Amino acid sequence: MVDITLTVNGAIRTGSAEARKTLADYLRDDLELTGTHVGCEHGVCGACTVIVDGLPVRSCLMLAVQAAGSEVTTIEGLAPDGGLGPLQQAMWDSHSFQCGFCTPGFVMQATALLSHHPDADEQQIREALSGNICRCTGYQSIIDGVLLAARRLRQPAGQGE
């Protein structure tokens, strides 16, 4: 076991992990943050995407010990007060879901995209989300939700739709 300290959703977390434990499993099993979903477990499906030091990362392709000293944001960290963040609200309003299993990964990937490219257009959104393609389709409404969020985030406060 290796001792690690990392910041998760703003809180400092200290623990220890077997070197072979992925960040995804550490978040889910040790920190009980089960919003990060584990799908394929070999980096294909994108369901386990989290944000590490500002970048979208497949948490099944990173060891927990490699996250020591890093700042990790998971789906639970987007709306700590239990409400919905602006992207989540826009996806809610656009019915950007079918079964919902892949949703946390989509939300984290889109969050990372919009934080780096607030002016992302549909083509950039499609490219960014192409790594999260899941099984039950419904992608169109996901794109709509992210586009809506981007539009709302660009608007000055007080000019809601």
Added chain:
Amino acid sequence: MKLPQFDYQAPQTIAEAIELLAKYEDDASVLAGGQSLIPLLALRLARPAVLIDINGVSDLAGLSLAHGQVTIGTLTREYRAEESDVVADRLPLLAAALPLIGHAAIRSRGTVGGSLAHGDPAAELPAVALALDATFVVRGATGERIIKAPDWFEGYLTTARRPDELLIEVRFPAAGPGTGASFVEVARRHGDFAIVGLATSLTLADGRISDARLALAGVSDVPVRAAEAEDVLIGEQPSAALFGEAARRATAGLDPPADLHGSADYRTKIAATLIRRGLRGAADNASERQANG
């Protein structure tokens, strides 16, 4: 799928990493970005006894331009190279290839050196390195070796790196304003490994092609240089007819593998189409770069 057990080592310097490699040799795998190695572990296709994680070796990351060469440290993340002005200005072929590697979340962690040391024949970066005649610098307990790209790729996921050596950096010749490039590929979905991919770099001087470099991915167990096409192109003016002839020559002797993604015949046809498309794209890019030059 959980990862198998391994002994985990996290050296902080190049010297420590090399010491560990000398000690464990074949029993160890080097962990860089992990975007290929960790899936291999998960699928039990790799079972190293020791994992040497070089992510803490900060001397291995960096990108610099000097003496007409762009030197990329082995641990340079793909997204860093993608954002680099040096790459955009002086390595148009690498700039064209990077956005096609996996997805954004893969490029956050994936490294230039890691992909080249992994040596997947269907990946983008090996074709780029072969086309540009990149130079690989490896270091082991007995010293440093410099290996040219054609000698680097020895077979499927096999490179000239010896088990006790570490890939330190890769050097690419920097392109001038007359050089344009394109990377084109056919994949089932964006971000998938290409069924066939093509790296193209063309240099134009007074309207004629003075240098042509083409390397195909996905048609053999190593990336393949399309030398026959290059011979046809040198000294000529870019035209659809010329590019068609280059495609015909380059694919005449091709014997690509067949799998469920495509037959050998299908891959050959894709290669011909990509050569025409890639040459057009590279020629257009060369004209644009000359105009902006």
